Amino acid sequence: xxxxxxxxxxxxxxxxxxxxxxxxxxxxxxxxxxxxxxxxxxxxxxxxxxxxxxxxxxxxxxxxxxxxxxxxxxxxxxxxxxxxxxxxxxxxxxxxxxxxxxxxxxxxxxxxxxxxxxxxxxxxxxxxxxxxxxxxxxxxxxxxxxxxxxxxxxxxxxxxxxxxxxxxxxxxxxxxxxxxxxxxxxxxxxxxxxxxxxxxxxxxxxxxxxxxxxxxxxxxxxxxxxxxxxxxxxxxxxxxxxxx
Numbered sequence: 001x002x003x004x005x006x007x008x009x010x011x012x013x014x015x016x017x018x019x020x021x022x023x024x025x026x027x028x029x030x031x032x033x034x035x036x037x038x039x040x041x042x043x044x045x046x047x048x049x050x051x052x053x054x055x056x057x058x059x060x061x062x063x064x065x066x067x068x069x070x071x072x073x074x075x076x077x078x079x080x081x082x083x084x085x086x087x088x089x090x091x092x093x094x095x096x097x098x099x100x101x102x103x104x105x106x107x108x109x110x111x112x113x114x115x116x117x118x119x120x121x122x123x124x125x126x127x128x129x130x131x132x133x134x135x136x137x138x139x140x141x142x143x144x145x146x147x148x149x150x151x152x153x154x155x156x157x158x159x160x161x162x163x164x165x166x167x168x169x170x171x172x173x174x175x176x177x178x179x180x181x182x183x184x185x186x187x188x189x190x191x192x193x194x195x196x197x198x199x200x201x202x203x204x205x206x207x208x209x210x211x212x213x214x215x216x217x218x219x220x221x222x223x224x225x226x227x228x229x230x231x232x233x234x235x236x237x238x239x240x241x242x243x244x
Contacts, residue, residue: 017029
């Protein structure tokens with residue numbers, strides 16, 4: 001039976017859930033922490049993870065073709081957005097490839113890590129970090145003007161643990177739908193929630209960086225990008241997308 005492991009502090013909830021996966025933990029096992037000492041984002045970037053945030057990872061065991069889970073990071077972001085709206089009445093947008101934004105500032109992020117054999121997706125850690133009860137002065141100076149939190153946006157002190165069950169509920173529902181129907185079932189919601197589309201951006205992918213316009217999201221969760229110096233291209237998994 002799946003359990004929720006609740007910790008005051010850990011190195012990384014994704015690392016913790018992957019360790020539990022290796023020990024045979026069942027699908028829907030969850031690791032939650034109020035602080036991470038080794039939080040990380042995509043491409044090995046560090047993730048500021050102070051007390052007052054919620055750091056949440058859920059284990060899935062799809063045992064199906066990896067193509068069934070195209071767009072998983074966007075689906076996780078939509079799930080987190082639903083949980084925030086349901087719990088605290090806070091509307092957030094999705095910024096590709098894996099961030100949550102409110103009032104033009106970052107309030108959360110997604111990290112998907114997988115175990116794959118051939119084309120079969122054996123296990124997947126869906127990690128979500130949310131800035132909940134974090135004051136502006138708690139953020140490091142270099143991100144103080146670009147980060148925000150539920151506390152800053154609503155003026156309300158919300159116990160981070162209040163988000164655990166809503167996150168669990170929406171992730172189970174949405175990832176079940178992703179497995180059976182594919183990302184196309186989320187395309188309309190993704191387009192509506194995505195704050196990246198229609199904006200000029202700088203995109204890093206395949207070892208290069210290019211400026212242009214973010215035009216659309218495809219039915220497989222890829223970014224349709226029109227670089228300034230060439231025709232529109234499809235980027236399945238951009239390393240980063242920055243507004244310019």
